[in-house]
Amino acid sequence: xxxxxxxxxxxxxxxxxxxxxxxxxxxxxxxxxxxxxxxxxxxxxxxxxxxxxxxxxxxxxxxxxxxxxxxxxxxxxxxxxxxxxxxxxxxxxxxxxxxxxxxxxxxxxxxxxxxxxxxxxxxxxxxxxxxxxxxxxxxxxxxxxxxxxxxxxxxxxxxxxxxxxxxxxxxxxxxxxxxxxxxxxxxxxxxxxxxxxxxxxxxxxxxxxxxxxxxxxxxxxxxxxxxxxxxxxxxxxxxxxxxxxxxxxxxxxxxxxxxxxxxxxxxxxxxxxxxxxxxxxxxxxxxxxxxxxxxxxxxxxxxxxxxxxxxxxxxxxxxxxxxxxxxxxxxxxxxxxxxxxxxxxxxxxxxxxxxxxxx
Amino acid sequence: xxxxxxxxxxxxxxxxxxxxxxxxxxxxxxxxxxxxxxxxxxxxxxxxxxxxxxxxxxxxxxxxxxxxxxxxxxxxxxxxxxxxxxxxxxxxxxxxxxxxxxxxxxxxxxxxxxxxxxxxxxxxxxxxxxxxxxxxxxxxxxxxxxxxxxxxxxxxxxxxxxxxxxxxxxxxxxxxxxxxxxxxxxxxxxxxxxxxxxxxxxxxxxxxxxxxxxxxxxxxxxxxxxxxxxxxxxxxxxxxxxxxxxxxxxxxxxxxxxx
Numbered sequence: 103x104x105x106x107x108x109x110x111x112x113x114x115x116x117x118x119x120x121x122x123x124x125x126x127x128x129x130x131x132x133x134x135x136x137x138x139x140x141x142x143x144x145x146x147x148x149x150x151x152x153x154x155x156x157x158x159x160x161x162x163x164x165x166x167x168x169x170x171x172x173x174x175x176x177x178x179x180x181x182x183x184x185x186x187x188x189x190x191x192x193x194x195x196x197x198x199x200x201x202x203x204x205x206x207x208x209x210x211x212x213x214x215x216x217x218x219x220x221x222x223x224x225x226x227x228x229x230x231x232x233x234x235x236x237x238x239x240x241x242x243x244x245x246x247x248x249x250x251x252x253x254x255x256x257x258x259x260x261x262x263x264x265x266x267x268x269x270x271x272x273x274x275x276x277x278x279x280x281x282x283x284x285x286x287x288x289x290x291x292x293x294x295x296x297x298x299x300x301x302x303x304x305x306x307x308x309x310x311x312x313x314x315x316x317x318x319x320x321x322x323x324x325x326x327x328x329x330x331x332x333x334x335x336x337x338x339x340x341x342x343x344x345x346x347x348x349x350x351x352x353x354x355x356x357x358x359x360x361x362x363x364x365x366x367x368x369x370x371x372x373x374x375x376x377x378x379x380x381x382x383x384x385x386x387x388x389x390x391x392x393x394x395x396x397x398x399x400x401x402x403x404x405x406x407x408x409x410x411x412x413x414x415x416x417x418x419x420x421x422x423x424x425x426x427x428x429x430x431x432x433x434x435x436x437x438x439x440x441x442x443x444x445x446x447x448x449x450x451x452x453x454x455x456x457x458x459x460x461x
Numbered sequence: 462x463x464x465x466x467x468x469x470x471x472x473x474x475x476x477x478x479x480x481x482x483x484x485x486x487x488x489x490x491x492x493x494x495x496x497x498x499x500x501x502x503x504x505x506x507x508x509x510x511x512x513x514x515x516x517x518x519x520x521x522x523x524x525x526x527x528x529x530x531x532x533x534x535x536x537x538x539x540x541x542x543x544x545x546x547x548x549x550x551x552x553x554x555x556x557x558x559x560x561x562x563x564x565x566x567x568x569x570x571x572x573x574x575x576x577x578x579x580x581x582x583x584x585x586x587x588x589x590x591x592x593x594x595x596x597x598x599x600x601x602x603x604x605x606x607x608x609x610x611x612x613x614x615x616x617x618x619x620x621x622x623x624x625x626x627x628x629x630x631x632x633x634x635x636x637x638x639x640x641x642x643x644x645x646x647x648x649x650x651x652x653x654x655x656x657x658x659x660x661x662x663x664x665x666x667x668x669x670x671x672x673x674x675x676x677x678x679x680x681x682x683x684x685x686x687x688x689x690x691x692x693x694x695x696x697x698x699x700x701x702x703x704x705x706x707x708x709x710x711x712x713x714x715x716x717x718x719x720x
Contacts, residue, residue: 269519270519338556340552340554340556341556341558341559342517343514343517343550343552343556344552344556344557344558344620344623345558345569345573346514346517346545347512347514347545347549347550347552347624348545348546348549348569348570348573348623348624348627349542349543349544349545349546349547349570349574349627350542350570350573350574351542351574354573354574354575355573358572358573359558359560359573362560363558363559363560457559457560457607457609
């Protein structure tokens, strides 16, 4: 053995690598971030640097300093890992800023106005104080529920056709293309479509909650079709074949084997679609309009909804602009909470319906 | 209740592609018939054409005649669903229904067809089928648990129990042991021996020892040449196949001198 390097050589002449090497302590990234933040704060306090510049200084210090320290101790490969780590964490932090800021703004501005009275009162006969969003909450719930009622059967059945019956056929390709186009329809166009449709039957100037439901279902159907299609595709063909081999007809196989296996994903997809359209403003602005009182009949007259209420409360508050702005934030918080509850519900439903392995 | 199958001049296509050409054979009732041959030579395709499972694949079709007990399977008036109720199938990979318990999996053939059964009747059927599949003692205390929680070998025996619960005339098995360990394999081979008295069994296998152990008659499939359709090279009693085959290619394949 004439080799004098640190790596020993075995009898075949191959270098064996040492499996252990120097490592930065586990708290190194935290320490480096702390130092960077400290220097940035010092720069603001002592150097009179602006906030944006200080953040930049801190970030550059971290992005250069930590890899340099790592390179000195651990070597180039680990240093490259540290660079990538800093970049990924920075991107994550950047993405979190608008989200946290939005939630903070909505909660801080909306929370003070929330009270039992705010959810029990409508705006009928109220100028300024004492108003509520009962009418808008009810309107949103009714219109969205009707939209779901329209879209789910159409969407799920279309997806069943696409996956189970129309595979590879021309009609299926056309439908898939149209669904893709529908996914990209601007919501205002969906509203105009519903309005034009209802004008044919009821004359110009028509306003009704059901029209809003139709407009929302135009937006919702493609989402439901897509989600259901993906879920049905995930059901293994072996299960279908197992069912056929037992002498089960195709439609029973779909109803009793394929759908139950995919139901968790389908329900999740539908819930997310509901959450997606619950906050739509533009189509409801056109066809559902706004009123001050609660209207429980979706087939006649205007119906208030949360997004439209927020829109008018901010753009046309009248003389009580402070109160109206407060109502708008309260309604916004309610809407965000509603959507969040739906998202959580989707997750819970997904795990409840998921096929169990028994392990 | 077992039935014999007569196949004459069967050509099997995937779209325009001829996968298996000109197969003729007679599969005897109450016996075990094994198909052997290299991968991709059309054994499974042929097996699937015996209970009209082949046409489940888009574009797949069949020419020729398959007669089960004097009835032609591919007459236009024949309902494929009715055929599959008579001719059950066990697949290569165990595929119990993930949404169902062990109990419901066994009854799935009845339940999916919405047959109403008394509780005592269905209990009896579950016990009988699971005993028939040699699984009863292992699962009798957890019939309500999901079928997916069983081991691979148990899942496969559950699939066999499911297939025999609908009391078919014929049982087709497509490499039922290929994903199983030797102990589970041996359990399933024992089971095939027991089932032979009541069912006509057709089994595809890659394991020649298995074909020799379980079958009464054996068919050897092979490709004519690369890119050509598969064909039945020799069909003979298992004893003769493994001791003194008529065809040289069969002998080469069985003795391992093939390819």
